[in-house]
Amino acid sequence: MGINAPLTQNLMPNKTFFWFFLPTGLAMILFIGLPIISTGIQSFYAQHDQVVKEVKKCDPFGCTVSIVVDNEETTKLREAKPLGKFNGFGTYVDRNHLAIDEIKKFWNETESFGAFVDQVTNLPFYKALIFTLTYCLFVTPNVLLLGFIIALSLNAVARKIRGPLIFGTILPMIVTPLVGSLVLFWMIDSQGIIGANIQNLMNDPYLSLKSSKTLTWITIIIYGIWHHSPFAFVVFYAALQTVPQEPVEAAIIDGASRFQRIKHIVLPHIYPVVTFVALISLMDNFRVFEPIIGFSAEGSAQSLSWLIYDNLVNEEVILFGSAAATSMMTIVGIAILLAPVLIRTWKEFKTAR
Amino acid sequence: MRKILVTLLFLLFGTSAFADCNIKSGSINILANDFPALRTFVETSKQCKGSADFKVTHSSEHNKIAVPALTANPSEFSARIAANSSIVPLMNQDLIRPLDDLVKKYGKGIQDSQLITIDGKVMAVAFMANTQHLYYREDVLKDLGIAVPKTYEEVVAASEKIRASGKMQYPYAAAYKAGWNLAEEFVNMFIGHGGEFFKAGGAQPNINNAKGVATLNMLKKLSELSNPDYLTHDSEAIKVEWESGNVALMTLWASRSGTLLDDEGDPNITKATKLTGPATVGGGNIPAATLWWDGFTLAKNRSDADAEATFRSLAHAASNKKMVADAADQAVWLVEGFVPGPKSIGVIEAVKMGAKPYPMLPQMGLMHGALGSEIVEFLQGKESAEQALKDVEAAYISKAKEQGFL
Numbered sequence: 001m002g003i004n005a006p007l008t009q010n011l012m013p014n015k016t017f018f019w020f021f022l023p024t025g026l027a028m029i030l031f032i033g034l035p036i037i038s039t040g041i042q043s044f045y046a047q048h049d050q051v052v053k054e055v056k057k058c059d060p061f062g063c064t065v066s067i068v069v070d071n072e073e074t075t076k077l078r079e080a081k082p083l084g085k086f087n088g089f090g091t092y093v094d095r096n097h098l099a100i101d102e103i104k105k106f107w108n109e110t111e112s113f114g115a116f117v118d119q120v121t122n123l124p125f126y127k128a129l130i131f132t133l134t135y136c137l138f139v140t141p142n143v144l145l146l147g148f149i150i151a152l153s154l155n156a157v158a159r160k161i162r163g164p165l166i167f168g169t170i171l172p173m174i175v176t177p178l179v180g181s182l183v184l185f186w187m188i189d190s191q192g193i194i195g196a197n198i199q200n201l202m203n204d205p206y207l208s209l210k211s212s213k214t215l216t217w218i219t220i221i222i223y224g225i226w227h228h229s230p231f232a233f234v235v236f237y238a239a240l241q242t243v244p245q246e247p248v249e250a251a252i253i254d255g256a257s258r259f260q261r262i263k264h265i266v267l268p269h270i271y272p273v274v275t276f277v278a279l280i281s282l283m284d285n286f287r288v289f290e291p292i293i294g295f296s297a298e299g300s301a302q303s304l305s306w307l308i309y310d311n312l313v314n315e316e317v318i319l320f321g322s323a324a325a326t327s328m329m330t331i332v333g334i335a336i337l338l339a340p341v342l343i344r345t346w347k348e349f350k351t352a353r
Numbered sequence: 354m355r356k357i358l359v360t361l362l363f364l365l366f367g368t369s370a371f372a373d374c375n376i377k378s379g380s381i382n383i384l385a386n387d388f389p390a391l392r393t394f395v396e397t398s399k400q401c402k403g404s405a406d407f408k409v410t411h412s413s414e415h416n417k418i419a420v421p422a423l424t425a426n427p428s429e430f431s432a433r434i435a436a437n438s439s440i441v442p443l444m445n446q447d448l449i450r451p452l453d454d455l456v457k458k459y460g461k462g463i464q465d466s467q468l469i470t471i472d473g474k475v476m477a478v479a480f481m482a483n484t485q486h487l488y489y490r491e492d493v494l495k496d497l498g499i500a501v502p503k504t505y506e507e508v509v510a511a512s513e514k515i516r517a518s519g520k521m522q523y524p525y526a527a528a529y530k531a532g533w534n535l536a537e538e539f540v541n542m543f544i545g546h547g548g549e550f551f552k553a554g555g556a557q558p559n560i561n562n563a564k565g566v567a568t569l570n571m572l573k574k575l576s577e578l579s580n581p582d583y584l585t586h587d588s589e590a591i592k593v594e595w596e597s598g599n600v601a602l603m604t605l606w607a608s609r610s611g612t613l614l615d616d617e618g619d620p621n622i623t624k625a626t627k628l629t630g631p632a633t634v635g636g637g638n639i640p641a642a643t644l645w646w647d648g649f650t651l652a653k654n655r656s657d658a659d660a661e662a663t664f665r666s667l668a669h670a671a672s673n674k675k676m677v678a679d680a681a682d683q684a685v686w687l688v689e690g691f692v693p694g695p696k697s698i699g700v701i702e703a704v705k706m707g708a709k710p711y712p713m714l715p716q717m718g719l720m721h722g723a724l725g726s727e728i729v730e731f732l733q734g735k736e737s738a739e740q741a742l743k744d745v746e747a748a749y750i751s752k753a754k755e756q757g758f759l
Contacts, residue, residue, distance in 0.1 A: 047757040050445075052715060055472035059437070060479050060687050061644050061710045068471060069715045071447040085757065095751040102747075122736070124726070124748065190582055205522060208581035213733060296585035299531030299729040310726070313417040317442055317718045321755050 036331065043091060043324035045084040048077040084321070091325040098329075099123045125326070128302040129333075134217065135303065136285040136337070139224040143281050144274065146225060147232025152262070154233075155240045166237070173230035181294025184223055185210075216300040220291045227291075228284065232277045239270040279341050286334050304330045374669050376403030379662030383649075384419060385434035387411040389611050390481055390684035391647065394434070398670035405662040415439070416533070423448040426654040431663040435650050437643075437711040438718070440469070440477055445715050449476060449650040455664040462672025464689050469648055479648035480671045481684040483608045484708060485527075485541060486642060486699030487632055492625040493520060493601040501627075505542070505571055505634040505641060508602055512578040515601050525578040526591040527604040529732075534587050536724035537643075538604070542568040544709055545634040545641025556716045556758040558749050561742040567635055569731055569738040576732050584729065598622050604631075607699040611683045614696060628695070630702025642703055643711040646687070716758045723749040 051073035057066050093100040099120075106119040120126050154165055172180065187194045188209040199207050209215045243266055251261050267274075289305035292298060298306065304326060311323035381402060385391045395409050410430070412418070420442050422429040428448075435443060443449045451474040456463065460478070469477040487508070489501060494511065497518055502508045508525065515524035528534040543550070548564040551557060576583050580594060592609055594600050596618040605613070607628075614623055631642035649667045651660050670676060674690035681692060685700040693701055711717075723745045731741035753759045 046755045050715065050757040053472075056470075057472075057713060058468070058470045059710060059713075060466050060469075060482060060646050061704070066713060067715060069445045069447075071444075075447065087755075091755055094754065095747050122730075122740075122744065190580065206581055210582045210585050211733070213735070296530065298726065299584040300733070302726075310722075317445070317722070317752075317756060318420060319752060319755055322752070 039324045039327050041083070042320055043328050044086060044088055044321075046087040046091060046321050047084050048074065048081070049085070050074070051077070087321065091321045092329070095123065096322060097125045097325055099125065124302070124307065125304075125329075128304050128307050131217070131301050132286060132288060132303045132305075132333075135221060135224060135288050136282060138221045139228060139285045140278065140281045142225045143228040143232050144278060146229040147277070148236050148274075150229065150233045151236035151240055152266075154237060169233055170230040172227050173234075175227075177227060177290035178294050180227060181223055181291045184219070185295050188219060210295070210297075213300040216295065216297050220288075220295060220297060220301055223291050223295075224285065224288065228281060232281065235273055235277050236270065239273040240266070243269050275341060275345060279338060282337050282341075283334055286337060287330070304333065374401035374403055374665045376401070376405045376662045376665055378405065379656075379658040379660075380406035380408075380431065381659070381663045381666055382406075382408040382410075382430045383432045383434065383663070383667075384410050384412070384415055384422065384430040386415050386436075386647075387413045388606075388608050390608050390680065391434055393676065393680045393683055394480060394670050397673050397676040398666040401666050401669040403662075403666075405666070407666070419443065420446060420448070423652050423654065427656070428652040428654040431652050431655045431659045432667060433650050433652065434647060435477060436483075436645050436647050437713050438645075438721070440648075440650060441713055441715060442718055443650060444471065444476065448653055450653045450660060451475060452478065452651060452664065455651075455661065455668075459661075459665050460668050460672075462674075462689065463668060464672075464687070467648070467671065467687050469646070477648040477650045478668070478671050479646040479687050481608070481647045481686050482700050482704075483606055483645040483647060483685070484631060484642050484700050484703040485537075485604050485606050486640075486703060487629050488595070488603045488605055488610075488613070489627055489629065490601040490622070490625050491627045492621075493524075496520075501629055502602065502632060504636075505545070505575070505632045508632055509571075509574050509578065512575075512602055516578065521599060521601055523578065523580040523594075523599060524601045525575055525603065526580065526583075526586070526594050526600040527575065528586060528588045528591055529572075529576060529579065529583040530587040530590070531584050531729050532725040533721065534725075535584070535728065535732075536721045538572060539568060539724045539728060540711065540721065541604075541631075541643055542571055542634060542641045544643060545632075545637055545639065547637050547639070550712060550717065550720055551714070556753055558720065558746040560720075561739070561746050565742045566738045569728060569741060571634055572728075573732055584732070595626070596622060607697070608684055610696045610699070614682070628698045630699060630706060631708065633706075638707070640703055640706045640708045642708050644700075644703060644708050645711055716753055716756075719752045719756060719758070720745075720749050723752065 051070040052067045053070045054065055055068050057064055057068075092098055095102050102123060103120060106116050110116040110119060121130055150169055154162060154169065157165065186192050189195050190199065190208050190210075195209055198209065199205055209219055247265050248261055251265060256264070287305045288303045289309065292301055292303060292306050302310075308323045308326045308330070311319040311326065383395055383398075385395060392411060395411070399407055399409075416439055419433055419435075419439060423433060423443065424446065433439075433443065433449070440449070453475050456468065456475050456478070463478055467479045468475045469479055487502065493515060494501065497514055497520075499511045499514060500507075502511050512524040515521050527538055529538060543560065543564060546564040546567050548562075548568065549559055552559045580586065580599070586594070588606055588609055591600070591603060591605060592613060595603055595613065598619060610628060614626060616623075631640035633639065634641040649671065651663055655663075672688060674688070677686040677688045677691040680686075681694050682696040685691070685693065685697045727744040727748050728741045730736045731738055750759060
């Protein structure tokens with residue numbers, strides 16, 4: 001690990017590091033740690049049993065006898081136990097989350113494995129999880145690849161035009177995600193420039209990018225790659241500037257092709273940066289949310305973040321417990337996804353010392 | 354001395370219905386949906402704000418902010434313009450105050466029929482009625498010799514005929530955007546089939562039955578006659594479709610007729626746009642539509658002074674004969690002095706036909722939410738009607754359990 005060698009020599013003494021890190025650490029505990037703990041506690045509670053009573057309701061269209069929530073009784077209950085009714089992992093395993101009972105039932109009832117998978121992927125949490133994972137799996141590698149290719153190409157063009165080119169390349173990242181997705185949303189409308197042209201091209205007037213689930217997924221994934229590539233590009237481009245010229249020149253003299261130089265010199269040199277970008281991308285992509293709203297794609301594509309949003313705002317009744325449980329599971333999901341990369345980095349860090 | 358003078362002046366002017374409201378203090382902050390009639394209403398109430406602070410937020414996302422904003426103490430808004438459905442979460446959480454004392458004191462011009470009373474207490478003051486009903490293009494129907502549809506079966510037949518004639522590819526439109534809008538269409542159609550959402554006397558769901566299946570099948574037939582992007586179309590989007598001349602039959606809110614029939618857009622389309630009552634479905638005699646009222650409620654977590662100022666300025670609008678005369682074609686006003694014009698046909702027909710109001714039940718929001726996301730796959734042809742209804746019930750039950758209704 002030659003690249004890490006200079007770093008180890010300049011490591012801060014532990015004490016200095018502690019004082020240096022203290023303000024950041026405190027802020028992290030206050031604004032990230034405590035909210036997560038609070039969300040965690042919330043996820044174990046459900047609302048009190050509703051006390052309802054029958055009353056007469058009159059409106060301009062007439063009177064009916066109907067039920068309302070008995071506020072006096074509810075207030076008493078709430079004052080006694082403000083957090084709600086303790087529910088343990090009840091919210092986690094209910095049908096709208098991990099759906100343990102339903103999955104057991106499907107396993108016993110369905111005849112083929114395919115039918116079982118169909119049933120499971122019909123459950124809201126798994127539906128969202130599958131979209132989220134698909135999105136991560138397609139977007140992250142493509143972002144890395146595309147970012148790297150753009151960085152290499154830009155690194156090779158004349159210095160004079162590099163500035164404007166770089167600006168143009170990072171534009172997708174500057175555009176607010178919601179605005180970017182809305183622009184694309186209008187373009188792929190069946191009367192928009194892309195949508196209408198695809199219809200013409202395929203000769204199918206009923207083809208709609210927005211109504212087909214597969215096409216919606218593809219659209220969102222392409223949008224994701226478009227939006228995230230500049231980030232990978234910027235980091236890779238910066239890393240490419242640090243590649244030492246001597247070994248590259250030596251390789252040229254030895255007759256190495258461009259591909260061989262990239263594979264054996266450039267890539268190993270910027271490898272830690274690749275890991276870093278992969279980590280950040282994975283984390284970002286696992287929380288995919290804005291394009292779903294921007295594309296009005298709730299019908300075809302739901303992500304874990306969208307589920308949280310849905311629980312909090314889409315219905316007039318706010319489901320704090322559900323939202324908290326999904327949040328906790330998203331955190332666990334990110335941790336699982338990142339584990340291999342983190343373990344690897346940790347091992348390298350140890351060998352470097 | 355000054356205080357006495359002010360009180361005297363107050364008594365003098367306060368009693369006269371048409372005088373300036375003479376509000377001396379307090380702050381007014383209103384949260385409302387965003388459509389023309391509500392803007393007119395709020396503008397009218399602003400005329401009498403006196404020296405009170407006056408703020409308003411018009412947003413089509415009003416449902417998402419209402420509960421959190423009114424839960425805060427003091428709450429962000431002093432008043433919320435609500436409807437049958439959106440008053441329920443406010444009631445559930447005990448966020449609005451009874452208005453009896455204020456109505457007695459300042460509600461002179463408000464008619465008794467405008468008062469929404471729950472358990473004998475006035476909780477809201479309604480000022481307009483709304484429903485979803487049919488709009489049709491007279492020229493297109495006449496050309497093809499189609500009678501104005503009275504049932505959804507006739508709507509389907511008429512749309513198929515229009516499509517076959519080659520005039521329009523997607524002759525029907527309704528707000529089928531996944532989520533609240535789509536669920537609302539289900540609610541209408543299910544009520545048209547005579548369905549009840551919950552088993553008698555409880556919160557157990559009751560939609561997975563023949564009526565539910567018939568409802569879904571009708572929605573699917575209509576969706577096949579709509580623009581393929583129907584799952585992303587809300588009321589505004591289908592209004593645009595209509596104004597571009599792509600649609601000949603449409604189910605849309607009565608409150609949108611004003612902007613549909615204004616001078617903007619192609620005059621030929623505007624001229625040929627006609628309104629009729631809501632359609633029935635499946636041989637039923639009540640329309641597949643729900644009646645809605647829009648009215649104002651006052652936040653509980655605000656000072657009495659703010660509540661008083663807010664009530665007085667809103668009551669000014671809710672009893673304003675000039676407003677209902679000037680804006681007669683924006684809405685079906687429930688205010689005294691309103692003379693229904695041609696744009697009110699939809700609501701008036703719906704009432705005549707015996708349309709039911711949207712169910713004002715504490716757990717209805719959860720059902721509405723479950724419908725909005727779980728029936729999408731059926732419309733996309735990915736699952737059967739029975740499976741979709743089973744999913745709706747299961748999703749609803751989980752949420753209702755967490756919320757303490759079951």
